[in-house]
Every structure is written in structure tokens, then in C-alpha cells.
Amino acid sequence: MELWDLLDSQARKTGRTMVRGRPIPSGTFHLVVHIWVKNKRGQYLIQKRAKTVQTMVGLWAITGGSVMAGEESLDAAVRETNEELGLHTMPSQFELVQRLKRRQNFTDIYLLHDKIDVSRLELQKEEVEEVMWASSDKIMKMVREGEFYNYGHEYFRLMFSC
Template identity: 40%
Template structure:
């Protein structure tokens, strides 16, 4: 049984927990993290979800992602998910998400990192990930249209690629 912290609308923990799979009450929220790893040529490391996954089996997805469990911060959840799903250790303690998107039942934190990872050094979590590869923005957008990639908004994918080396929403110095 996996427990998640419950947050209020202002992203403050309510000191309540929620069992994964049980419907949240109105006004309760949870935290999800996504880590997108890019290499220096601009490609993103993507993963193919296992065929046994409950949601979107066999679909390609961002590098890693998942819900924060009870007691975790966004940073510790991102660090754990990255290690669990692909065996990569990166310290997130001094990192902030590049982007947070509010959704109906929670908050999605997106971390955008540049790391020239060698695929053969990764250890894939058998229950979650069946394959990984590098993909360009154009390839991911094509895969979304073909129904092979999770159905993210195309403009989100565009933003992840364009904003990977930037902070904020204003261009300039």
C-alpha cells in the first residue's frame, strides 16, 4: 500500500495521507514529479512504459515521473523516481522545478536537466520501464500524433525543449 501526503489548494500539507488508488476528496491535492533529462545535442531521454502498467501501457513517456510518497519533498521524490526507474543518481537538494502545472487533483513539478547519460549504464526498473532511448523534439511530437507517446500537449513538449536551459518566462538578459 502506497501512501501520499494530501495538500490543500495552496500546496500546503494537510497532515493527512491518502492511499494510492482511492479517490481524493474535493479540495484535496497530491504532488507528482517529472524529470526530463536532455543531452547536450538537445535530445531528451525517454522511457517506454511496461506492458503491465495500469495507465498507458507500452506508451513512451518523459524520462521519469511519479507521485511523491508520504514525507517526501518534490526534490526527494524526483531523486527517488530517477533512481528507481532508471538507476540514475543525481542530487536534487539544491534544485527547484523549472515548471509547476496545476491539474484537477494536484501539482505537476517538472525538472529539466542536462546530462550526457550513456544508455548502457542505466538500470531499468522491471515493473515500470521496458526501454529507454534518446529522442528529438520532432520525434516526440510525431510519436504523440501517432499515439505512441503519452498524450501530452504539444506546446508542453515544445516548452520543455525550449526552456531546458532557461528560468522564468521572460526573454532577455
């Protein structure tokens, strides 16, 4: 059972938690992290979601997930990168790009500059089917074709200006 801290409209913890999978109470939010891994060639490491996950099944997306109750955003970014990709990182490697307020969550977007040999990654098979490097142009083409999860125009504009 996964517990999330509930946040108010200013992203402050309310002192209440909720169980993943249950409806988020009206007027509250939870915290999510997105990790964009970028190489020196300006490509991003994207992942194809496994057929066994509950959301974005079979779509390409970026690494990320929900922040657990009692956990800090940066710690969740490190954890998710390790869990999903088998990539061992340090908090100092992550750059917080921005916190976005979305429909029912706040999303902390992190950028991780790293040179990674994808053949050496240990993917979490329950969540990640495969990974590849892709340019921003390729990602946007995949969005248009319905292959990559559409995070929204403003979101992509923000990320690809980094």
C-alpha cells in the first residue's frame, strides 16, 4: 500500500495522507516528480511504459512517479531513477527545473545530465519495457503520433528550453 502526503493549494503538507488509487479529496493535491535525463548530444532518455502498469500503458514517457508520504521531492527523484532505470545517482546531480501546479498534483521537474550506456541499465520490468535516447524533435513527433504521453504544450516548451 502506497501512501501519499496531501498538499494544500500552496503545496504545503496538510498533515493528512491518502492511499494511492483512491480519489484525491477535493481541494487537495499530491506531489509527483519527473526526471528528464539529458546527454551531451541534447538527447533525452525516454522509457516505454510496461503493459502491466496502471497509467500510460505502453506509451513512451519520462522517468517519474509519486512522492511517498514523509519523503522529500529530491529523495523521490533519486529513488524513482534508481527503481525504474537501475541508475544510482546522488541528490547533487539533479537540477530542479520548476514546480508546476497541475490538475490534482504538483509536479517537480528535474533535469539530470548524465552519460549513460543504456545497455547497462537495470530496468524495472514491472514498469519499464524499454528505453532509448531521443531528440526533442523526435519526442514531439511521437507526441503527435500518440506514442509519447502528452504532458502539454507549455510543459514541453519549458523542458526543451533548458
